[in-house]
Amino acid sequence: QISDGVIKIGIMNDMSGLYADIAGPGSVTAARMAVEDFGAARKNMKVEIVSADHQNKPDVGSTIARTWYDVDKVDAIFDVPTSSVALAVNQITKEKGKAFINSGAATSDLTGKACSPNTVHWTYDTWMLANGTGSAIVKTGGDSWFFLTADYAFGHALERDTEAVVTKSGGKVLGKVRHPFPGQDFSSFLLQAQSSKAKIIGLANAGGDTINSIKQAAEFGITKGGQNLAGLLVFITDVHSLGLNTAQGLIFTETFYWDLNEQTRAWSRRFAAANNGKYPTMVQAGVYSSVLHYLKAVEAAKTDDGPKVIAQMKAMPTDDPLFGKGSIRADGRKIHPAYLVEVKKPAESKGPYDYYKIRATIPADQAFRPLNQGECPLVK
Amino acid sequence: MSATELLRIENLHAWYGESHVLHGVDMTVNEGEVVSLLGRNGAGRTTTLRAILGLTGKRTGTIRINGVDAVALPPHRIAQLGIGYCPEERGIFASLSAEENLLLPPVIGSGGLGLAEIYEMFPNLKERAGSPGGRLSGGEQQMLAVARILRTGARLLLLDEISEGLAPVIVQKLAETIRTLKAKGYTIVLVEQNFRFAAPLADRFYVMEHGRIVEKFDASELPSKTAMLNEFLGV
């Protein structure tokens, strides 16, 4: 039975800050579409959506989560970019016995040390990015690397994971430099990268830092000099704001691209229409399919009790127009393929948002960290 | 009287924030005369000068300078009517050199003194020309404050306590200066604590008490007024 008659879904993310474009209001739109497509009304299940801005502050986030659970009777929280907030919500959700399906955050701890029976990590994580980008690039010839790393936990993690993969798949790391976060000027670090003569410059940073490093790399003629940039956490919005001129040749990994197939195209156009022309990011796509799957599970389990629903979600295979068929592992990791993409040259692009060439597809079973390496207490 | 009237103040009231300091001051100053404004501490003499320039808070009444109504004008426009002001607290600019201080006030009229003339009037200043205003001694600052406004060609000088803190020699020098200026046809309002300094210089006297003019008389009547002055100033 459904607690107090309604399934209340909370979309918590950054509505105005750095991640507002990759998640933000777009995620709420995606959730609405999911509820629609699920046909809640038809199945006369009452589904409500609330949303809030955690301003990327863990304490703001956790206060919201607590009040949502205790006061507003929210049953499940979705999205939550920014690892720090995600981890906080993850813990509170466990305490309160609710459900948490994360799409926006990168930290692979959510399905590792911090994994919880109440949490599913949907779209992507650092390990997968590192692995996808790292191995795939080395395979396609980029075997010598230099890392430009944001000097804080997240950056270090990305660098560590990627380096491991690169060396494992036979490449070598010629050097690395830690840049302050948030950074403004990367030219001096880029020069260091340049003089290292590495084929690939791995950008172990995110958001504005990545964008600026890419811009300035172009400015200092580094890409022209034959070295390639590999972004370890890049979203389509970043490419959009950089413009193909600057971003061309950039290589990185995503788990969703609007132009994959008919379904994705169809859905994305609908989404764009509802999201004043902006195309979906993989995070927003993730919110859509995770909400969809959650509702299916609720329907199947006939309850909205946190652990039960999560268990149900893990029990049944996932299937949706955006990520295709997939599954959720015991540690809460959602499994689906990932794509190594390269940004097109302006000439090759047929119009807005026609940005990627798919260089390689990493099959679902290799895309994510093997179950046994995650140190997740849930898997023994 | 025949002499042309340079400054006319009628029923001037002035406030510092809440406190009502001037309660209807009336006085006139004619072209070329030296008028002295006497009174105790806190009588309101400085305030009168500041009110003329519009440096107090609120003020009401009429102030006519060369027939122009000044009450409506902002300070810089009033000054441009030809007024030179030497404030009680001297107002030397610490970060400017003595010479920069001297050259600061813009020339607003013809017939100001030249730098050379000024330096011969105050040799100390020449000596210290390079050093920052803030470093000057109390007296040096006082001299600078006076010297400064002699350059601008202002014809009406408002001098507040200029003999304050000066050595007797310098005080005498200032007295001469005032006479010279008078000879040159300057008009001077002299606010003085130091009656003996003002006495031989002024043509006419006003005595203030509690923000009002309580007495006015000519130099000629001076002897007959000593009793009254004793009462007001304790001379």
Next chain:
Amino acid sequence: MTEIFGVPTQALFGQLLIGLINGSFYALLSLGLAVIFGLLNIINFTHGAQYMLGAFTAYLLLNKAGIGYWWALLIAPVVVGATGVVIERLMLSKLYKLDHLYGLLLTFGLALIIQGLFRNEYGSSGQPYAIPPQLVGGQNLGFMFLPNYRAWIIVASALVCLGTWFVIERTRLGAYLRAATENPQLVQAFGINVPRMITLTYGFGAALAALAGVMAAPVYQVSPQMGADLIIVVFAVVVIGGMGSILGAIVTGFGLGIIEGLTKVFYPEASSTVIFIIMAIVLLIKPAGLFGTQK
């Protein structure tokens, strides 16, 4: 080739140059702050926002009106300067009788408002702005590839700094400014229109910030937050240089840029803190800052 602490001298030159480039921005920004502080005794917290406004004006001019970089270089400062004038007339001018801290608080509030509004409108991820065609490409100096645009930044800001310094320290107008800094009432009593002088000065300071913003647009992302953190570093620069000292602002601006650049080579981890550390040291030895006078 020769090395210094394991860094080839070649590369070192490159790094020095880069430091100089960043220094140019510090110099421009701290100069604006110093000018405003000098006369208004206000720490203009809005400076970062005005820097951002400059960049955005350039961006909008290009995308809404098709007006390019060079005109933006002229228009943006004028526009932002004008808004500065308005701000001064409507708000700051009400605060001069009060403690200067209120000025700091007011401008801080304004900064929040402006940045917030732009975040709502444009989101946080930046907008692109292309390098003007005349300045694309660069020179290969042998030890490094110097983009023409960067070279332009150094030259332009150096010129602006020198010009401003000259006007304030060497001209009559400058003398008025410095005097009014100490005792505006008296300067006005000498027949100088101080209120207007103050208004224009603030406008000028804001314009300087905007100019820096336009120059930054092609190099960094044009984003609402671009000024927020930068400004704090610039504050440190101003403190080190000695508040209100024009020369101090300029020299330390360039100097710290270089020092920071070197830190990025020898000990990158500290490159974000080095300026603050230097500030701490300077304060210990010379509380008034390198060029400041204790008052």
Next chain:
Amino acid sequence: MSDEYILETRGLTKEFKGFVAVNNVDLKVRRGDIHALIGPNGAGKTTFFNLLTKFLPPTRGTISYRGVDITKEKPAQTARRGIVRSFQISAVFPHMTVLENVRTALQRNLGTSFHFWKPQSSLHSLHERARQLLAEVGLREFEDELTVNLPYGRKRALELATTLALEPELLLLDEPTQGMGHEDVSRVTQLIKKVSEGRTVLMVEHNMNVVSSIADRITVLQRGGVIADGPYAEVSRNPLVIEAYMGTEAGELQGAH
């Protein structure tokens, strides 16, 4: 020797980048005197004061107070030794009551000034002494006034009371009567006379009436150096002094103020 003279400077000199403001001054202040320091403007009187009170470090020379060399001490230290100065402009705590002003000075000897956990009532013990001091300068009835509201002359009086609270043995007064109306001048003059009982006073003063009426001894500075030293009658006749300071017009000599 060191108990006849309470303060003694030897070769005291202060230069400001080349310019000599105080030029190797040997000054002896006899215990219990009212000692006046006069001289033309820019002679170095204030600077000399600043040296004595450590607001400026001397370029050369030594200062000894009761035989102890205090040349190197910090301002606060010399103050605690009993050398207390008054400023050329009045120095009070405007937004405190008159009583609190004096109490602030007394409080120091209590040694509880760092005790942020003690209640204010722990200071009430000082009120009696404070009132005595106020009475001494004739401010008894103003004790609860906010100091800003006092007229100028009374502010100076209050300043004096606060200074006395420190039990100073040596009072340094820089132009104590500057900017005062005549009745204030005479009041403060009498005050100085009064408080000089059992104390030593060194003061800078341009007002000849004051100097002549209360100073036991006068030192005349010019261009940083001492040009005359002795009792008023003697010094005032010294041609050097008349030329450099008092001016020729004998009539105005007295009249200078």
Next chain:
Amino acid sequence: MNHAAASTAATTATPAAGGTMNAQRTAFAVMAVVFALAPLVVYPVFMMKVMCFALFACAFNLLIGQGGLLSFGHAMFLGSAGYISAHSAKVWGLTPELAILAGTATAGVLGVFAGLLAIRRQGIYFAMITLALAQMVFFFCLQAKFTGGEDGIQSVPRGRLFGLVDLSSPWAMYAVVYVVFIAGFLLIWRTVESPFGQVLKAIRENEPRAISLGYDTDRYKLLAFVLSATLAGLAGATKALVFQLASLTDVHWSMSGEVVLMTLLGGLGTLFGPVVGAAVIVTMQNYLAQLGAWVTVVQGAIFVVCVLAFRKGIVGELIAWRDRRKAK
């Protein structure tokens, strides 16, 4: 300029400090009762947040109100204390009271160093220096290993008070926060009235004079600074246990800005102003959370309005209003 700060602060402070002690007593009683009963009606976690920030703001206010010094970097004390108490509770397994102690002490020590640098200048200079120092601390916390970078220190155990009382129960936790807050508040109140407070006031009024009376003013300012820092730390350390996490938010300069806002809104230099201000701002943030960037816009607007039209702040205005009534 510092003196001007003083007088502005003083003019608001004097009514509070001088005269009407009982008014303050009653106000305090009311506050104590309200905070004690609030959790019955209001969501407890929210109330705890209010109390933590109220204490933080009071600590900050001690410095501006008494010392006439506006610190723009107080986040460094709140944040670092938070990190330490979180770390010591999670990693070293200290009991809550010890964890809080550790955090507070750290803030105190940090206060000594920051103070030694900052108190050398006044007014705006002081503000900027504290801001810069705080930024330094921020970068340190960002890079240091134990702080977990932007993830912060998560899932901090609240543990058992003195090894006995289990704080995971909201009521127990609430009681602790309540006691901490009241104690901190009383200490501040006492400091204001103490002999030390008197000297501070004198320094604020006329520093050269204070020196000439034999006060070594820098040491007094330093003590004031350290006190303020320590209490801010107390707030931060407690907060960390309440939310069971310590994050960069609390060391970021925007937090320093927020505490200024709270105090300004409530009333600079007034005893209860910071508490009121904190309550208002925290509430606002909670209920405006949906508005996203508008939150900053609104905060900015409040700043501007306060500075232009509402300088005394809520409590300050109340006091003024009361005095005007009295006058009539």
